Amino acid sequence: MAATLTREQRTAADAEMADAALAASGDGRAFERLYHGHVNRIHGLVRRMVDSDQADDITQDIFVRAWEKLSTFRGEAAFGTWLHRLAVNVILGRRQTISTERGRFLDAADALDGVPARSGHVEMGMDFEEALAQLPEGSRQVFLLHDVSGYKHEEIAKLLGIVPGTSKSQLHHARMALRKYLDR
């Protein structure tokens, strides 16, 4: 894997490792650099996973948890990978406390019925991100974890407390529902 990285990517990864080591020793400036390098990605993950006004709060929680857990970061994976996994755990830990008014038990395809599909004009229809936000929580999380974050069904099943078959099924429903909202 490392052999496929460009020199710039490798040195950037090394720099992150050094910053992670500095941060683990209590260096707030190093942690701030890590924060700036990853906050947009983490916030994007949170926003899509929980689709709530609590995205900022949860993002803060994730970075606070990361600061507390930095001593467990061994550098076996990239810092971003470690942080992403930690973020998923925080998000899933919070999901039970987040009240979602949308019908999480609806079938994914049904959930998007009645909403305008994207037409030739963006402003006239729902874009892909908006459609994603309309999916029921379960299929949305599976879709995000699998197709956006690259988790395998077995991992998703463990994270969500479901069986791999359910994860596959939810993923398929989510993809089928999102077909109508592809960017032209």
Next chain:
Amino acid sequence: MKDQWTSRLSEYLDDELQSAERQALEAHLDSCVACRQTLDELRRVVAQAAALNDRSLKKDLWPGIARRIGVSVSPVVHDLDVRRRARERRRFTFTVPQLAAAAMAFLFAGGGAVLMIRGQRTAIGDQPTADSRPPVRLVGLLDSTAQYDASVAQLQQALAAGRGKLDTVTVRVLEQNLALIDKAIADARAALAADPSSTYLSMHLAQTMRTKLELLRRAQAIAVRT
């Protein structure tokens, strides 16, 4: 339109079907326009998911995080330019001298001895690392090294003052250990010079330097207590 194969298209796309099922589905696809179209759309959904962009945050969450973890907020955080800096920082490359300097700074901080280099550490981390700026990198490294040398000198001076309080065996062991550590530091520096891209060597050098600092600190503490 749905048929018995529609629900298996995602698994096919993800290469999760058994060989026999895959062959049967492919045979079906040859004759089913609807499934081929659905499969194409599913493929595009997957591609679009992979291409989702992360927006830049409008609100800077760092001050709140910094408050909760008990670190001071850098004034630069409130700079309107901070997001641009963050984006640029992601593209920065760090040289080994910088990493070595950062590692040294980390190790000093870990020992709690050289708080004075905290400001310098920020300067190191914030420096763009384009190869056209060697003076800046060199200054960062030299400053950190100079601060390390100053800390060692200070401890050695304090130890020399209390040396008479230590017994001869302790002094001999101390000197032997310091000689070994100095040799290890010299070896690590030589190895790093030969392989400047090695983060491991950078960290090893820093660790060895820290060991020397800690040994000196302990010896000084013993001398003070005696």
